[in-house]
Amino acid sequence: MSKIINPDGEDFKIKIDEKKLQETLDPLSYDVLRNGATERPFTGEYTDSETVGSYRCKACGNELFKSETKFHSGCGWPSFYAPTKDDAVVLIEDRSLSPRVRTEVRCANCGSHLGHVFEGEGYGVPTDQRWCINSVALVLEPK
Numbered sequence: 001m002s003k004i005i006n007p008d009g010e011d012f013k014i015k016i017d018e019k020k021l022q023e024t025l026d027p028l029s030y031d032v033l034r035n036g037a038t039e040r041p042f043t044g045e046y047t048d049s050e051t052v053g054s055y056r057c058k059a060c061g062n063e064l065f066k067s068e069t070k071f072h073s074g075c076g077w078p079s080f081y082a083p084t085k086d087d088a089v090v091l092i093e094d095r096s097l098s099p100r101v102r103t104e105v106r107c108a109n110c111g112s113h114l115g116h117v118f119e120g121e122g123y124g125v126p127t128d129q130r131w132c133i134n135s136v137a138l139v140l141e142p143k
Contacts, residue, residue, distance in 0.1 A: 021059060033058060038115075044078060049078070051067060057107040057114070058137055059110050060109045062107050064138070077133060078132075079131065080130075087108055089114065092106060114137045118130045
């Protein structure tokens with residue numbers, strides 16, 4: 001799995017022009033990507049998508065996930081069992097729901113919030129992980 005980082009110490013590859021991004025994206029996408037918000041469950045465009053292709057970061061275009069690793073978890077958000085490669089994302093310890101500790105997933109290129117990753121839930125996937133990602137953080141590039 002990708003490394004867990006300190007978000008204040010990470011130097012992301014791409015610097016986002018916040019004003020331009022805010023003008024380009026709808027308010028919910030911006031709030032999720034840049035402020036760590038979450039879309040409501042079962043409302044996302046890609047929750048039940050079966051389209052073959054690559055899922056990219058909506059802020060910078062970095063390839064994050066492939067449809068081959070997507071599965072139906074029933075959680076209300078698109079679920080994947082692995083990113084395209086270990087350095088596509090970075091992981092951050094999230095204590096916002098203290099005392100519960102979660103692992104936040106961010107784009108490794110621009111630092112945008114994508115969702116969370118959970119382990120050991122018993123899904124029949126090769127990694128025993130559920131990468132729970134907001135649809136509004138992604139753009140699907142069909143194959």
